[in-house]
Amino acid sequence: MTLFNQAPTIGEIRAALAAGDATPAQYVSDAYEAARHSQATLHAFCYLPDTPPDTFVDATAPLAGVPVAVKDVIDTADMPTEFNSAAYKGRRPERDAWVVARLRAAGATVIGKTVTTEFAWRHPGPTVNPWNGAFTPGGSSSGSAAAVAAGIVPLALGTQTQGSVIRPAAYCGIVGFKPTYGTIARTGVLPLAWSLDHVGLFARRVADVAYVLKLVAGVDVADPHASHVAAVAHSAGKRRIGVLSKQAGGAIEPAQQAALDVLAAQLARDGAEIVAVDLPEEVFATPAYALQLMAVEAAITHGELVERTPELVSPAMRGLVDEGRKLPATTYARIKAAQMPMAQRFHAWLTQTMTLDALLVAPATGEPPRGLDYTGDASFCAPWTFLGVPAVTVPMRFGPSGLPLGAQLVGAAQNGAGLLALAEWVEARTGWEDAVTQRRA
Amino acid sequence: MTLFNQAPTIGEIRAALAAGDATPAQYVSDAYEAARHSQATLHAFCYLPDTPPDTFVDATAPLAGVPVAVKDVIDTADMPTEFNSAAYKGRRPERDAWVVARLRAAGATVIGKTVTTEFAWRHPGPTVNPWNGAFTPGGSSSGSAAAVAAGIVPLALGTQTQGSVIRPAAYCGIVGFKPTYGTIARTGVLPLAWSLDHVGLFARRVADVAYVLKLVAGVDVADPHASHVAAVAHSAGKRRIGVLSKQAGGAIEPAQQAALDVLAAQLARDGAEIVAVDLPEEVFATPAYALQLMAVEAAITHGELVERTPELVSPAMRGLVDEGRKLPATTYARIKAAQMPMAQRFHAWLTQTMTLDALLVAPATGEPPRGLDYTGDASFCAPWTFLGVPAVTVPMRFGPSGLPLGAQLVGAAQNGAGLLALAEWVEARTGWEDAVTQRRA
Numbered sequence: 061m062t063l064f065n066q067a068p069t070i071g072e073i074r075a076a077l078a079a080g081d082a083t084p085a086q087y088v089s090d091a092y093e094a095a096r097h098s099q100a101t102l103h104a105f106c107y108l109p110d111t112p113p114d115t116f117v118d119a120t121a122p123l124a125g126v127p128v129a130v131k132d133v134i135d136t137a138d139m140p141t142e143f144n145s146a147a148y149k150g151r152r153p154e155r156d157a158w159v160v161a162r163l164r165a166a167g168a169t170v171i172g173k174t175v176t177t178e179f180a181w182r183h184p185g186p187t188v189n190p191w192n193g194a195f196t197p198g199g200s201s202s203g204s205a206a207a208v209a210a211g212i213v214p215l216a217l218g219t220q221t222q223g224s225v226i227r228p229a230a231y232c233g234i235v236g237f238k239p240t241y242g243t244i245a246r247t248g249v250l251p252l253a254w255s256l257d258h259v260g261l262f263a264r265r266v267a268d269v270a271y272v273l274k275l276v277a278g279v280d281v282a283d284p285h286a287s288h289v290a291a292v293a294h295s296a297g298k299r300r301i302g303v304l305s306k307q308a309g310g311a312i313e314p315a316q317q318a319a320l321d322v323l324a325a326q327l328a329r330d331g332a333e334i335v336a337v338d339l340p341e342e343v344f345a346t347p348a349y350a351l352q353l354m355a356v357e358a359a360i361t362h363g364e365l366v367e368r369t370p371e372l373v374s375p376a377m378r379g380l381v382d383e384g385r386k387l388p389a390t391t392y393a394r395i396k397a398a399q400m401p402m403a404q405r406f407h408a409w410l411t412q413t414m415t416l417d418a419l420l421v422a423p424a425t426g427e428p429p430r431g432l433d434y435t436g437d438a439s440f441c442a443p444w445t446f447l448g449v450p451a452v453t454v455p456m457r458f459g460p461s462g463l464p465l466g467a468q469l470v471g472a473a474q475n476g477a478g479l480l481a482l483a484e485w486v487e488a489r490t491g492w493e494d495a496v497t498q499r500r501a
Numbered sequence: 502m503t504l505f506n507q508a509p510t511i512g513e514i515r516a517a518l519a520a521g522d523a524t525p526a527q528y529v530s531d532a533y534e535a536a537r538h539s540q541a542t543l544h545a546f547c548y549l550p551d552t553p554p555d556t557f558v559d560a561t562a563p564l565a566g567v568p569v570a571v572k573d574v575i576d577t578a579d580m581p582t583e584f585n586s587a588a589y590k591g592r593r594p595e596r597d598a599w600v601v602a603r604l605r606a607a608g609a610t611v612i613g614k615t616v617t618t619e620f621a622w623r624h625p626g627p628t629v630n631p632w633n634g635a636f637t638p639g640g641s642s643s644g645s646a647a648a649v650a651a652g653i654v655p656l657a658l659g660t661q662t663q664g665s666v667i668r669p670a671a672y673c674g675i676v677g678f679k680p681t682y683g684t685i686a687r688t689g690v691l692p693l694a695w696s697l698d699h700v701g702l703f704a705r706r707v708a709d710v711a712y713v714l715k716l717v718a719g720v721d722v723a724d725p726h727a728s729h730v731a732a733v734a735h736s737a738g739k740r741r742i743g744v745l746s747k748q749a750g751g752a753i754e755p756a757q758q759a760a761l762d763v764l765a766a767q768l769a770r771d772g773a774e775i776v777a778v779d780l781p782e783e784v785f786a787t788p789a790y791a792l793q794l795m796a797v798e799a800a801i802t803h804g805e806l807v808e809r810t811p812e813l814v815s816p817a818m819r820g821l822v823d824e825g826r827k828l829p830a831t832t833y834a835r836i837k838a839a840q841m842p843m844a845q846r847f848h849a850w851l852t853q854t855m856t857l858d859a860l861l862v863a864p865a866t867g868e869p870p871r872g873l874d875y876t877g878d879a880s881f882c883a884p885w886t887f888l889g890v891p892a893v894t895v896p897m898r899f900g901p902s903g904l905p906l907g908a909q910l911v912g913a914a915q916n917g918a919g920l921l922a923l924a925e926w927v928e929a930r931t932g933w934e935d936a937v938t939q940r941r942a
Contacts, residue, residue, distance in 0.1 A: 254838060281845070356830040360838075363831065385831055389797040390804065392830035396837065397695060397801070404722070 121167025157248025174203025198228030199435030223441025230466025241448030309439030313426030359384030562608025598689025615644025639669030640876030664882025671907025682889030750880030754867030800825030
């Protein structure tokens with residue numbers, strides 16, 4: 061099994077439409093057919109309509125002709141949204157989530173809903189890794205990452221509460237982006253943990269993500285969460301990038317480390333200033349903090365369901381709710397109160413003490429785990445989720461098992477656009493496109 | 502026992518200094534002497550220096566000649582700050598609290614530290630009510646309220662986590678003001694519960710509070726808490742005031758109700774639009790929520806001390822910490838997550854649904870309780886603390902026991918100045934000054 065299709069990027073679609081070489085409906089219909097065709101092996105979609113969805117016809121709309129796949133924790137008024145939960149079979153939201161409405165208003169067409177792990181926590185869905193069906197695509201945004209990696213759609217929506225965008229993007233060899241906390245309103249998105257939940261984007265190219273971010277960034281009164289860092293006191297530009305002596309999530313595989321080293325060396329040759337840094341000690345505590353916050357908040361969101369119909373909930377989810385219920389208030393309150401000051405200290409450390417434009421870190425331990433049961437370790441993403449700073453995965457190369465290895469770039473709060481500009485520069489230096497061409501040959 | 506002194510208001514001090522009729526040092530020295538003299542009976546101060554403090558000499562500074570009393574949970578670099586706790590005897594902060602520094606920078610002179618209940622919770626200090634020594638002055642800002650009411654100082658600093666400014670102001674017959682949550686930075690102020698703590702002001706006249714608020718309002722990076730309501734979509738002006746069929750805190754004494762009714766009738770005669778309103782049902786739940794948030798956060802702030810040296814902590818405080826430790830995280834997280842949306846709904850209800858400039862509500866059940874053990878019920882203030890909206894006490898008249906009855910005006914978030922403008926108009930119509938003159942005669 062391998063890639064099925066090679067959907068054009070958003071940039072390519074826009075160029076073709078501007079030149080009059082294509083119609084929006086054609087792209088949507090191609091993507092829909094590719095999605096249907098992929099289902100027998102990839103299982104990226106949990107819902108596809110029976111016929112291709114109607115397409116917005118104004119070819120000058122910003123996302124005209126752009127087919128989008130939407131993670132099934134994000135509400136769509138015209139398609140079911142079931143959270144990969146037995147308890148929500150047949151659930152049909154009354155309205156689009158805020159971010160879906162924004163995409164549609166910009167001319168995009170939702171072609172289907174993608175597989176999520178149950179409630180965006182651990183219990184996996186049927187999606188496989190597009191590069192090798194014996195491996196996980198990662199989670200929880202499994203189907204969205206796989207659908208973009210398989211070339212079915214140029215754009216997909218995901219969510220990240222620990223590492224659910226950055227990690228599957230790395231495992232699938234695509235670009236995944238999680239903006240600053242609060243940047244994309246979450247109205248109509250199933251909460252897992254409101255202190256940590258982010259809406260994220262998947263695409264094959266960084267430029268596509270940057271383009272879409274401008275269209276969907278925005279706050280909604282119904283989702284009043286704003287960033288932990290109010291002040292923007294940072295401008296990127298000189299490409300000063302920190303590399304870590306010790307990853308926030310723990311030990312990584314030699315191939316992951318080697319790939320990061322090779323990339324850093326290349327960036328240095330091309331003019332970036334590469335600086336070895338030690339993360340502030342307290343950052344190493346954040347993965348545990350993020351898990352505790354999440355357990356408590358998930359226990360509130362899903363506790364009643366677990367109580368009422370435990371047989372409809374996976375052991376993984378039941379375990380999370382149990383854990384959250386056991387925690388004392390003081391533990392939660394301490395972490396919750398520490399979150400904002402830690403984000404502010406990290407901001408000061410990154411932008412003032414170290415004057416870095418970004419950190420170049422591992423998005424995961426390395427290649428995806430074999431099998432579908434375990435979607436991988438989120439500890440390499442959780443710190444940046446907890447601190448609410450923007451992060452982006454850029455694919456680098458194939459590892460020893462022939463599965464992708466990604467790089468994660470982490471930037472300053474409120475500067476997602478600056479981080480993406482840097483990521484686009486990095487992307488041009490990874491050799492990933494060549495590796496893909498070679499792999500296909 | 503009765504009032505000792507009659508310190509000029511800030512407005513009077515400024516007028517006299519402008520006319521060259523007095524010197525700043527004179528006012529400070531008078532206040533200091535009055536404070537010393539009052540100690541034998543009033544016990545408002547827990548610390549007074551041996552000699553009058555040096556006075557800032559620029560008579561044109563905004564608070565030149567203004568002697569200030571500071572609640573002993575607020576740090577002062579030149580005086581001890583002991584929280585009325587046996588565990589902190591002799592504690593001497595290294596620097597002034599942010600708000601103290603602001604006052605000093607404006608030319609004010611701190612003449613001493615005032616009695617607080619232990620850690621600003623319930624265990625009372627020795628301060629008595631200036632109108633009758635057999636009654637409580639209220640708490641936790643007992644000494645600050647008493648010092649202003651006794652005419653020792655024209656201005657005092659307090660804090661409010663439940664009802665610690667509004668209630669003692671009512672019991673002592675003075676103006677007490679709690680601004681919008683986050684308006685006055687709390688750096689250097691002992692936390693009781695960071696989700697609820699406010700710095701507040703005491704004065705004899707509303708105009709003095711409004712004047713000082715402009716000088717001390719401000720955020721500090723070290724205290725990043727901002728209001729729960731981001732948008733300011735409200736302008737006062739037409740004096741549309743809501744009165745309640747049912748107080749948020751429960752039943753009140755007939756004399757308190759009668760005083761509110763008489764005031765409302767007077768305001769209506771003078772052109773205010775008085776509207777009977779029912780509070781949104783969820784507001785009645787806020788006093789219980791505020792207590793639970795406080796218990797958990799107090800357990801974090803003071804838990805270690807209670808564990809280490811329980812014999813140095815009052816049973817009241819030990820009980821609070823115990824209660825906070827017993828609460829599950831889900832209870833706290835649920836309340837904490839509800840706080841901001843509730844504040845936003847209250848804002849919409851007040852300003853859009855009811856189009857009110859303020860609510861006129863009871864600040865307490867009525868006159869202060871007899872004795873010093875119990876500082877009174879904070880449930881009539883806790884809703885506005887929990888919702889983070891500005892509130893001000895205006896004294897009305899003496900009750901059946903000859904103790905003051907106050908009115909509480911509650912306004913829209915971020916519009917403390919507007920609320921104070923309305924309160925100044927109300928203040929001129931209470932008949933309080935006449936009642937005081939009569940009482941003295």
